[in-house]
Amino acid sequence: MHSWGFQVDALDVARWQFGVTTVYHFLFVPLTIGLSVLVAVLQTMWHRTGNERYLKLTKFYGKLFLINFAMGVVTGIVQEFQFGMNWSDYSRFVGDIFGAPLAIEALVAFFLESTFIGLWIFGWDRLPKRLHLAAIWAAAIGTNLSAYFILAANSFMQNPVGFRINPDSGRAELTDFFAVLTNKVALVTFPHTLAGSFLVAGSLVVTVGLWHVMRNSGSADTGAYRFATKFGSWVVLVSSALVVLTGDIQGKIMTEVQPMKMAAAEGLYTTESPASFSVLTVGSLDGSREVFALKIPYLLSFLGTGDPHGTVQGINDLQAQYASQYGPGNYAPIIPVTYWSFRFMIGFGLAAAAIALLVLWSQRKGRTPTSRWLLRAGLVMPVLPLLANSFGWIFTEMGRQPWIVFGEMLTRDGVSRSVSLTEVLTSFTAFTLIYATLAVIEFKLLVRYARAGVPDLTPEPADDDTDDAERPLAFAY
Amino acid sequence: MELTTVWFLLVAVLFTGYFILEGFDFGVGMLLPVLGRDDRQRRVLINTIGPVWDGNEVWLITAGGAMFAAFPEWYATLFSGFYLPLLLILLALIARGVAFEYRHKRPEASWKRRWDQAIFWGSAVPAVLWGVAFANIFRGVPLDADHEYVGGLLDLLHPYALLGGLTTLGLFLTHGAVFLALKTTGDIRQRAGALAVKLGVGTAVAAVAFLSWSLTIRSSAAAVVLAVGAALALLGGLAAARVRREGWAFTGTAVAIALAVATLFAALFPNVLPSTLDAAGTLTATNAASTPYTLKIMTWVAVVFTPIVLAYQGWTYWVFRRRIGVQNIPQH
Numbered sequence: 013m014h015s016w017g018f019q020v021d022a023l024d025v026a027r028w029q030f031g032v033t034t035v036y037h038f039l040f041v042p043l044t045i046g047l048s049v050l051v052a053v054l055q056t057m058w059h060r061t062g063n064e065r066y067l068k069l070t071k072f073y074g075k076l077f078l079i080n081f082a083m084g085v086v087t088g089i090v091q092e093f094q095f096g097m098n099w100s101d102y103s104r105f106v107g108d109i110f111g112a113p114l115a116i117e118a119l120v121a122f123f124l125e126s127t128f129i130g131l132w133i134f135g136w137d138r139l140p141k142r143l144h145l146a147a148i149w150a151a152a153i154g155t156n157l158s159a160y161f162i163l164a165a166n167s168f169m170q171n172p173v174g175f176r177i178n179p180d181s182g183r184a185e186l187t188d189f190f191a192v193l194t195n196k197v198a199l200v201t202f203p204h205t206l207a208g209s210f211l212v213a214g215s216l217v218v219t220v221g222l223w224h225v226m227r228n229s230g231s232a233d234t235g236a237y238r239f240a241t242k243f244g245s246w247v248v249l250v251s252s253a254l255v256v257l258t259g260d261i262q263g264k265i266m267t268e269v270q271p272m273k274m275a276a277a278e279g280l281y282t283t284e285s286p287a288s289f290s291v292l293t294v295g296s297l298d299g300s301r302e303v304f305a306l307k308i309p310y311l312l313s314f315l316g317t318g319d320p321h322g323t324v325q326g327i328n329d330l331q332a333q334y335a336s337q338y339g340p341g342n343y344a345p346i347i348p349v350t351y352w353s354f355r356f357m358i359g360f361g362l363a364a365a366a367i368a369l370l371v372l373w374s375q376r377k378g379r380t381p382t383s384r385w386l387l388r389a390g391l392v393m394p395v396l397p398l399l400a401n402s403f404g405w406i407f408t409e410m411g412r413q414p415w416i417v418f419g420e421m422l423t424r425d426g427v428s429r430s431v432s433l434t435e436v437l438t439s440f441t442a443f444t445l446i447y448a449t450l451a452v453i454e455f456k457l458l459v460r461y462a463r464a465g466v467p468d469l470t471p472e473p474a475d476d477d478t479d480d481a482e483r484p485l486a487f488a489y
Numbered sequence: 490m491e492l493t494t495v496w497f498l499l500v501a502v503l504f505t506g507y508f509i510l511e512g513f514d515f516g517v518g519m520l521l522p523v524l525g526r527d528d529r530q531r532r533v534l535i536n537t538i539g540p541v542w543d544g545n546e547v548w549l550i551t552a553g554g555a556m557f558a559a560f561p562e563w564y565a566t567l568f569s570g571f572y573l574p575l576l577l578i579l580l581a582l583i584a585r586g587v588a589f590e591y592r593h594k595r596p597e598a599s600w601k602r603r604w605d606q607a608i609f610w611g612s613a614v615p616a617v618l619w620g621v622a623f624a625n626i627f628r629g630v631p632l633d634a635d636h637e638y639v640g641g642l643l644d645l646l647h648p649y650a651l652l653g654g655l656t657t658l659g660l661f662l663t664h665g666a667v668f669l670a671l672k673t674t675g676d677i678r679q680r681a682g683a684l685a686v687k688l689g690v691g692t693a694v695a696a697v698a699f700l701s702w703s704l705t706i707r708s709s710a711a712a713v714v715l716a717v718g719a720a721l722a723l724l725g726g727l728a729a730a731r732v733r734r735e736g737w738a739f740t741g742t743a744v745a746i747a748l749a750v751a752t753l754f755a756a757l758f759p760n761v762l763p764s765t766l767d768a769a770g771t772l773t774a775t776n777a778a779s780t781p782y783t784l785k786i787m788t789w790v791a792v793v794f795t796p797i798v799l800a801y802q803g804w805t806y807w808v809f810r811r812r813i814g815v816q817n818i819p820q821h
């Protein structure tokens with residue numbers, strides 16, 4: 013196992029770069045996944061009812077969606093290139109299996125998303141209404157489909173299935189592609205990730221709607237904002253229920269296929285039945301000394317096995333088992349990271365749901381919320397599920413360590429041998445700088461356009477007296 | 490035909506499609522400060538590619554994915570070996586993609602100017618570096634017997650590769666100018682057409698020199714025919730641009746790019762990345778390939794979905810076929 017001393021090597025920096033670029037990429041992806049569908053729903057409501065309120069909301073949230081969408085696209089290219097650039101031995105080892113879902117994602121999902129988003133942005137006056145509505149749905153479907161293929165690829169790293177190791181080349185080879193696509197980790201991670209994404213998108217809808225309801229009550233568009241606030245709150249509540257439900261199933265599958273990760277989630281060193289779940293622990297997490305812990309009895313057993321008296325294996329026992337199975341080495345992840353990221357994921361997610369409930373309560377029977385605390389809570393709301401998503405991924409990926417493919421390849425064996433420390437430091441610095449700059453710009457733009465509110469709908473120009481070649485574009489960059 | 494050959498062809502087709510489509514995007518981006526004399530004109534230029542640039546870029550993502558899936562060794566060696574050039578390409582594509590979306594989001598001139606610079610450099614850097622990269626793939630790079638790249642950055646920057654970079658730069662500039670002449674009206678259309686001819690002459694010289702040099706490195710009968718075809722298509726395109734036959738001019742530059750890429754791939758086959766050191770280090774369509782099972786699945790997916798993608802992407806170009814000019818740019 014790699015030691016965490018002061019000596020920095022290319023492997024450490026490559027890992028940090030992957031972590032930073034991936035967490036960053038996934039700040040934008042959930043909004044793209046969730047908001048594409050919510051905007052499509054709003055546009056469908058306009059289409060069905062003819063009520064202009066929904067058209068205004070479609071255009072308003074569509075604008076915020078697009079500001080975010082661009083960032084998701086450009087940071088996604090880095091992800092695809094990075095496997096080859098920084099993890100070339102990993103790419104060689106799993107390419108036969110791992111490349112296929114990525115290629116299929118591009119061909120089947122990403123083309124759909126990118127092409128139809130262009131049609132939607134610029135097609136307001138170029139396409140018949142129904143076709144224009146179909147364009148946003150096609151983009152939304154492409155986005156959500158793309159998540160499936162990426163998660164299927166990631167799930168192979170958590171729970172490798174449908175492959176064999178070629179004894180001659182030492183590489184993993186695909187034997188059953190259907191097994192890779194129906195990996196049980198993928199089947200449960202997909203709805204979990206989607207629900208987590210809708211949690212972010214719903215929260216943004218609430219935040220912006222609530223701000224306008226409270227700041228500009230009485231304006232002509234208050235009705236639209238009130239609707240948006242309620243709509244977003246319900247999205248948050250339903251998706252948080254789905255996050256919990258799928259997360260529960262995920263915990264049980266994790267206990268089965270990656271028991272070390274489950275043990276690391278609790279910092280459980282010795283096997284216990286029943287095992288309790290600590291809400292928080294103060295003290296040393298290396299198992300040597302525990303100062304204070306708030307524990308809920310039976311909960312970890314229930315989370316891991318579905319049985320309050322079920323056995324949850326401890327880190328020490330698993331370590332001994334893996335050492336005899338895979339040879340000497342440290343097979344436990346960094347426990348404070350897994351312990352706290354697991355709790356932050358759950359805590360931030362639940363906090364968003366709680367705020368959504370408060371928001372709904374504050375608007376019951378047509379009331380206008382006035383509490384300044386509610387407004388403050390509403391403003392931080394989208395940050396909470398974003399943090400929950402980030403910590404979820406940090407837990408998932410850090411909890412798999414020291415493996416890059418669980419049980420098959422160690423992370424340290426997957427790194428590119430031909431890339432020097434200087435090169436990877438250069439790229440890490442460059443990505444961090446450009447990402448930080450763009451984050452500030454994007455955030456300011458989102459705030460600016462969120463404050464600006466729903467657009468005034470300009471009446472469509474009459475077709476008869478304007479020459480098509482002279483008419484301004486309905487939308488232009 | 491063997492599946493490895495099918496996938497060699499498919500990867501070639503994907504990169505060809507990418508260079509044709511994003512080629513004119515890059516050209517438009519680089520011509521922004523040249524042909525766009527004021528903000529409205531610059532907006533005309535950007536909006537000619539506005540609805541399509543993102544879909545065009547997916548050709549690269551698909552080409553990269555296909556390379557990873559079908560030839561993992563090629564993908565792994567190439568992407569780790571060409572680390573810094575690819576980093577620059579990524580940074581350029583990031584800045585450029587965001588710039589299209591954000592440029593019009595604020596009214597200040599300084600804001601727009603900065604994004605214009607991002608569009609210019611974000612287009613120029615990849616336009617040069619793709620040529621450098623493909624020249625190196627074609628010529629071969631130092632690979633050890635494990636197919637690991639053992640050269641440095643300077644090993645990628647020799648005169649032949651720089652000529653390759655100059656060639657793609659010229660081709661994309663010309664292609665972009667021709668595209669603009671085809672998609673705009675009025676003053677921009679006139680100036681783009683005239684500029685295309687001027688740029689095209691220099692590009693033709695560079696392209697002929699580059700392809701001739703390439704054929705002295707490795708060659709085949711088919712490659713010679715393709716190279717001659719590329720030169721003729723480019724000259725035909727320029728002739729058409731001169732007489733303002735913009736559709737034909739665009740067809741000419743598109744075919745020239747396609748045939749130039751095809752020349753390289755045809756002469757390269759069956760190699761995918763030759764080694765300049767140990768012959769055992771050379772990656773071929775066979776030793777870099779995935780298993781037949783993976784290739785079979787990927788082939789089915791490609792057979793079913795490629796026509797669908799081509800159909801709806803083609804339809805997008807049809808939807809946005811109208812020329813635009815300054816009169817079509819809305820106030821906001």
